[in-house]
Amino acid sequence: MQSTIVPVPLGERAYNVLIGETILPQLGEKIAAEPGLEKLGKRCAVITDSHVAPLYSGPAMASLKAAGYEPTLITVPAGETSKALSMVERVCDAMIAAGLDRSSWIVALGGGVVGDLAGFVASIYYRGIPFVQVPTTVISQVDSAVGGKTGVNAKGGKNLIGAFHQPRFVLVDVVTLASLPPREFNEGVAEIIKHAAIADRDLFAPLASPNLQNDSATLVSVIRRNVEIKAGIVCQDEHETKGLRALLNFGHTVGHAIENVAGYGRFLHGEAVSLGLVAAGQLSVAKAGLTPEENQTILSALAHYRLPLTLPPDLPTSALVDALRKDKKFAQGQVRFVLCPKLGEAFVSKDVTFEEIRAAIEALR
Ligand SMILES: NC(=O)c1ccc[n+]([C@@H]2O[C@H](COP(=O)([O-])OP(=O)(O)OC[C@H]3O[C@@H](n4cnc5c(N)ncnc54)[C@H](O)[C@@H]3O)[C@@H](O)[C@H]2O)c1
Ligand SMILES: [Zn+2]
Numbered sequence: 477m478q479s480t481i482v483p484v485p486l487g488e489r490a491y492n493v494l495i496g497e498t499i500l501p502q503l504g505e506k507i508a509a510e511p512g513l514e515k516l517g518k519r520c521a522v523i524t525d526s527h528v529a530p531l532y533s534g535p536a537m538a539s540l541k542a543a544g545y546e547p548t549l550i551t552v553p554a555g556e557t558s559k560a561l562s563m564v565e566r567v568c569d570a571m572i573a574a575g576l577d578r579s580s581w582i583v584a585l586g587g588g589v590v591g592d593l594a595g596f597v598a599s600i601y602y603r604g605i606p607f608v609q610v611p612t613t614v615i616s617q618v619d620s621a622v623g624g625k626t627g628v629n630a631k632g633g634k635n636l637i638g639a640f641h642q643p644r645f646v647l648v649d650v651v652t653l654a655s656l657p658p659r660e661f662n663e664g665v666a667e668i669i670k671h672a673a674i675a676d677r678d679l680f681a682p683l684a685s686p687n688l689q690n691d692s693a694t695l696v697s698v699i700r701r702n703v704e705i706k707a708g709i710v711c712q713d714e715h716e717t718k719g720l721r722a723l724l725n726f727g728h729t730v731g732h733a734i735e736n737v738a739g740y741g742r743f744l745h746g747e748a749v750s751l752g753l754v755a756a757g758q759l760s761v762a763k764a765g766l767t768p769e770e771n772q773t774i775l776s777a778l779a780h781y782r783l784p785l786t787l788p789p790d791l792p793t794s795a796l797v798d799a800l801r802k803d804k805k806f807a808q809g810q811v812r813f814v815l816c817p818k819l820g821e822a823f824v825s826k827d828v829t830f831e832e833i834r835a836a837i838e839a840l841r
Pocket of ligand 2: 667728745749
């Protein structure tokens with residue numbers, strides 16, 4: 477059984493990410509042994525959702541109790557609709573009713589929805605208490621659990637209400653990914669393919685594993701590398717003021733437009749990103765010198781995970797381009813588009829035109 481640690485060196489907000497196989501049953505002892513967490517109070521809330529609770533709250537709760545903690549389980553309905561202020565209030569009320577106070581802390585057990593919600597609650601409960609991330613989806617393990625962005629959705633848009641609040645520890649058990657529906661595992665891999673394209677071409681090789689979802693030894697090294705990439709960017713640009721985090725938007729410009737036009741629910745986020753990566757790859761060949769062979773490496777990886785490569789005819793290019801124009805990233809009319817000049821590198825380009833993006837979308841037919 478292997479495990480590995482990725483440090484996130486953020487000065488006084490530094491923390492470790494522990495990644496391993498079947499380590500969820502050691503959650504309590506790992507928290508107790510973590511440097512800097514000795515002073516955590518006994519009481520904590522384990523916040524999870526209705527899909528994850530029956531699968532993983534048992535071992536999580538048992539291990540916390542075995543380590544001497546007094547956990548209270550709070551389960552929210554699974555799904556994006558739980559990322560709402562009304563749910564923040566319900567969770568806070570449940571914590572107050574359970575007697576949790578400023579010496580208490582939170583465990584976020586689940587995907588990005590639970591992590592964003594529980595992290596936000598931790599940022600405001602008694603004006604801020606510690607929290608631990610235990611991500612159980614690909615997206616949360618390679619992306620949302622590290623970086624400290626927390627929050628919920630507003631009626632007027634996604635993730636508009638939130639706070640930066642870094643976790644104090646992240647425990648990633650890659651074996652939890654085995655219970656994900658394959659479509660949800662695969663959409664998460666789209667984000668790994670994005671990381672491979674912008675930061676580490678060596679990641680493409682392990683992605684060729686015939687059954688990555690159940691190949692936990694390979695998953696440990698793949699997730700580790702992704703956490704290193706995310707942590708590296710976060711440490712250089714913690715509060716997203718230097719534009720570095722923008723590189724993580726590779727494939728997301730067109731991806732977001734597709735999500736907006738198709739309506740949430742038709743494509744999973746990673747599926748829309750897959751189409752966005754195809755468009756961004758094509759523009760990278762045309763504008764940044766990416767070779768067609770390198771672009772094919774991206775396309776083959778997406779295809780291996782049965783991610784979409786072509787747009788359905790009922791999503792008109794004109795509607796997608798209109799959605800792009802409304803994107804807040806292009807507020808001043810200037811397009812900032814992430815391009816990949818060669819596998820493992822990316823930069824933000826200001827000379828991609830709407831016309832060129834339109835042509836790249838057209839090429840998705
Ligand atoms: N904070 C950040 O930096 C950041 C980054 C990326 C995404 N996000 C947010 O993350 C959210 C998406 O995250 P997600 O894709 O993890 O969604 P999610 O949390 O909704 O999880 C997807 C589904 O899988 C279920 N699930 C979770 N773990 C499981 C497991 N091990 N086995 C079986 N089912 C399981 C969940 O109940 C849910 O139904 C979005 O709200 C997005 O805005 C945040
Ligand atoms: Zn994404």
